[in-house]
Amino acid sequence: MQEILKLGTTTWTYVQEPTKETITKLAEEYDFHEVIVDDLLEINAQSKIDSNSKHFFLALTFTKYLESEKRYLLNELDVIIGEHFVVTTIPLESKSFKNLFETMKNEVIEADEAYKTSPYYILYRIIDTFYDKTVKSLAISSKRLLDIQEDMADKKVEKDVVEDLMTENLNKIFIKHNFLSQEDVLLDLISHVNSFHDKQLKVYYNSLKVKLTKIISTINVLSEKNESLMAAYNTFVGIKNNDNVTRLTFVNAIFMPLTLIAGIGGMSERSMITWGPDNWKIAYPMFILLCVLVAYITVLILRKYFIKK
Known part of the structure; x- marks a missing residue:
């Protein structure tokens, strides 16, 4: 699926589940460097940033939670920015992404807010949306751990509890790995934006840094709680x-x-x-x-x- 949004002089092309054919067409249209094309075609195990070519490239490793399977999948966000365009690709469907696209399509931008049509403001909104989605996902995870804790307090300890705790532990390890790799990348991104673009964007990108720190801190707390519940379960069984x-x-x-x-x-x-x-x-x-x-x-x-x- 591919959609295009025009914001001032900036064109945002949003691609979901991109195929090799789609990426090839985009590369020809915007004259992407071959390294960027390779990054778009491959799965990046860690977040990365490349601002050396004439196009700015950013890959951030986000996750998507599957409620039916109680596990997270890698949903890598790739962003290519040129002077008057933004191209974003994600391999899995994202309702939050779609909602952002529709929201920005209907937003009214005042004359003194021209910076809100810049490619890097659009990038800020995209990352901010994913971070907000992650915070909500972690809140759900925290609720699940609380339910397990209450069951253990009521001595309703069954075999499923071990499976749930092990699943939660693996999930935390997975998302922690993905977000830890974003710390250095986000710092490089903030430095890049502060050096070459409107200073008004500095406040927005600094807020992303705060959110990322909060996310990693929450993941660490949930991991410790998960380990404590595992220890409590082992004690109970003993x-x-x-x-x-x-x-x-x-x-x-x-x-x-x-x-x-x-x-x-x-x-x-x-x-x-x-x-x-x-x-x-x-x-x-x-x-x-x-x-x-x-x-x-x-x-x-x-x-x-x-x-x-």
Whole structure:
């Protein structure tokens, strides 16, 4: 999908899910350097900036959250800026991007706000939109961790909790890697804008730096919270396993002396217990009564021990 928006003397071309054919046509139309074409065709693992050619190129590694799969995908934003144009490409659909496009299409720009039609102001709005979207995404993630914490507090700990925590942990590692790579790139971008363009844009780009710092800080906090919940879950499972072992030990302790008595009685049935076949009606009830008595005494001793402990 490709859309074009005219803002003053600047043309913004927005391309979603670009194909090799689309990129080739754009390269011919705007005379992109071959290095920029290669960057557009390839997936950049980290954010990068290139202001050495006649066109300014910027690649920022953003993410898109898939609710159905509970994971993030790489949604790289590529931007090429010339004197009177901006070209942006993203591989995955972005409602926020579309909404920004429609918003700017309907905005009324006053005479003293001519800088708002400049390519670098458009770039600011694009990055700002992605950062706002990321903040909302992290708020949803924080809510999920809070729900897991409440379930653990209510002792509703199931197998799914481990899977959810592991998924959240992998998600945080993924988005943290993507946004950490933007720090140096954003500083270079701010330096570039301050050196060559309207000083009014300085305030806008400094606000981006603040937002990025907030995003990275939030990711770190959520990662620490996720690790704490994992540790709490492991502790909970350990306590639960200890309780099960204690119950088994209690039961074994009761049956251990009974097993010993039954073993001795079984090996010496005629000579030691019954004193002959005529006395079994007395011997066996007494043997059973002895087992019950031993079991009762064992239970009393164990209960007293565990209560004291």
